[in-house]
Amino acid sequence: MTRILITALLSASILTANSQHLTILHSNDTHSQIDPTDAPEDLGGVIRRKAIIDSVRNATPNPVMLVDAGDAVQGTMLFTLFGGEVEQKLLNHLGYDIQILGNHEFDNGIERLAANLRNAQPVVLSTNYDVDSTALRGLIRPYYVREIDGKKVGFIAINIEPAGLIDYANWKGLRYLDGYDAANAMAWYLKHIEKVDRVVAITHIGWDDPNGLNDQQLASRSKDIDVIIGGHSHTLLNPAPYVPNATGDSVLVVQTGSKGRWLGQVDIDLSENGSASSKLYKLTASKNKPDEVIEAIISPYRQKADSVGAVKIGRAAIDFPQDSQQLLNLLSDFVASRGEEISGANIDIAIMNKGGIRNGLSKGSITKGDIMTMLPFDNKIVVLELKGKDLLENIEIMCSQNGQGVSSGVYISYGADLKPISATIDGKPVEPDRIYRVATISYLANGGDYMKPLTRGHILAQSDSVIFNDIIDSLEHGALKGRKLKADDNPRMYLKK
Template structure:
């Protein structure tokens, strides 16, 4: 009897405590994406499963809509936010100028979006039309549009959402570096994001709002700085840096390396918790953060998870895996066991809406964009790969050096007409261009590391050497790791080549695969200096490069000079010194 009374007392205490919690606390669910970059259809995502390269279709707005529908069924009052850069990166934007991207955001019932720097990639003339087409607010807390009267009345500096009787304030912050990253910002003025955040947090607090979200297109590390400097922010929903956040124990079996935890908890200057989230890129991840607030607006508890919305098809080492096979079940079970990848059916309405545009894109691919009188083949000095490197370097103003992995260039170009389809087959992976500042020492170490990785994997084949622009490299294939790159010369503005200074910082552009450490370039992934995913695709850059010239010709100079083995047509190392 005594035990029964103790049990009843314990039950009463738990129920009483629970009722008080429910009565006074407020639960908020935030679902978010960022940097979708016109990836309206799904993409093949490469994973590393059991040491094998396994690809699975992920992302796309058709899966995003289905995923959101399931999440809203569990929480109809969730907030769905986009942290900027909805456009730029695929032929959907190149050909249709953004008309589809914002309509699709309407179809998934977006609650708010912040400007990304790529929203300015068509200048300011397209912005009024995009904003008017949108059924959600565009936030621009730190962008002064007062000198752009066609835009100024259409944007908001903040919004207040009322959810279950509670006010939630949302501000929008965009990188102040936007004028240096995009085509033309017109007469807009970008203000300091920290000072702006302090201003609007103080204002919202004065209006009785004690739950504040910063919708940010500043980048992950800048978000961490913001959280540490501005009191009163509860959640930062970020973008711009294309950061994958999550649990390494769940992501490493997929061959994915997170940049930080999801969510990342930072202590604000007032000692209170600030939660930072980001959802990688291209709708490959949908972030879901549930936060429990006290009546005073402080974070009491939270749960966060990321979802990779995926299809059911699989490829292993580039070859389809039959769904009825044992290997398919083995691979799919390993993928689903992580709890991160979820099979999501594509919404038929979205697919139907995209269908006529897809047909136009396929027709466009048959369009002739240039020609070449001689075949352009792949190889350490055969031309095509180095032309790709030239193209991505030309795309980024101020870039001094470009590096491109040899495996990213997938076919040669035959003599004759070059179609858009040909170019798409040369660069099929949808990589974006990443700008970073590296010292001469870091560039040499990255080359040593990448070359060593490829040689260990596939033998000492000079065809594996990366393509370069703005530099010439002398490589001794027979030398041990760390001693293969004998010399590097960098091109000056006058066209002369001088020795690369190990202590000087250089502006380098690479593709996103290399920037993430692909093909063994972990020095690029781990570099601590400036880095920025521009959102521009390598395909777009190469297409523009060809169209500008019409006639494509291989570079005349030898950029990779190889010693340690005899190769036909290779210049002697002294030729490089004479060119310098």
């Protein structure tokens, strides 16, 4: 492929019944968002997605494939309660041809993931995960080839490095292979040995991660990849860019944001000098059509989820948007107070990661479902004894991430270079030689979000329950009972200007 034609959002390729074309519809990071997002946004939803898929399949004379770039799970009560079962049934029903693994597919461990994938009708790909020593053996292919009118298209999948991102217990036995090396080697094999005409890389590595593997770098370092269909960073690439590769040719890179708000389309002209084009479909209410089969699949799961999730347990005095300072402060302080309850000792600092918060809370009534979807992961609150030098090293990592949540009385500033300037607890600088009591969640205590220094701590106590159940219990029977939730909006980790 010598050049890529990038189309505007609503532009369309002119295709004929006799031309050698392939259309690929693609999604990524839908995160169990089976229903549309809440009003007033009201976007996405599986029924709207299927309406677009069906319309493209019916209107397009050439073959149409459907692929997902990972993280189809985690984010609503349906995953929390049923562990990915309903999402896999819907991928099957929608007729996906290929699915790949995101990091959240591992949230319940490899055994549960394997159980779900045994029922998968799409081809499951991973080019750079060696799973032969795990329960995933035999369920995942390294590549896939599709033939269209005498032309061949090869598909590969590049996954994110799990170390520091996924709890090790959930991917134990899997061997990670360098993504750049695996992609280039497999793309070369497909072009030169399998004699494919195009190579499409489906990835879950993100568009622009500055510290690791990403789609921009993959495209620029490649020689034989023609299109990258990406995920992980929740980036809406509109218009989709092209990136010059190592030989000066162009690679089309696409991604559709998150929660199924958009569906992407890539059209590939498979003639010798053919190009690829892309467009996006915004899934609005106008695209909504009833689908009795989808409702029948979801209904038994929804009934159970509603019976649990609809129970009112408290009230919020204000709105707590997902990315708000108030919510981050509220949860960090809860981790501190719960840490004191389970350890019977004062907590010096609590640490809560932004990535663990998946939804916000609205002013007014709070239900069990609100708490479970806000903090859906199976994390438990843990109390550690940690040396000051390790805490300072961890603070440096948190600053490099543009700050995380910390408890009241902790103030940490950092510069434009994301390097720490000061770190104080109750007005006193963190001392390298002192031992600190740190309350956090088990994911971070195990080195998640690259917080490896926390793994050097000595565990003093751990909650018997996951964090969302701790909060539910506190709202029903404990310190939060009868209180309207509120929190200050003062930044505790902040960029010093």
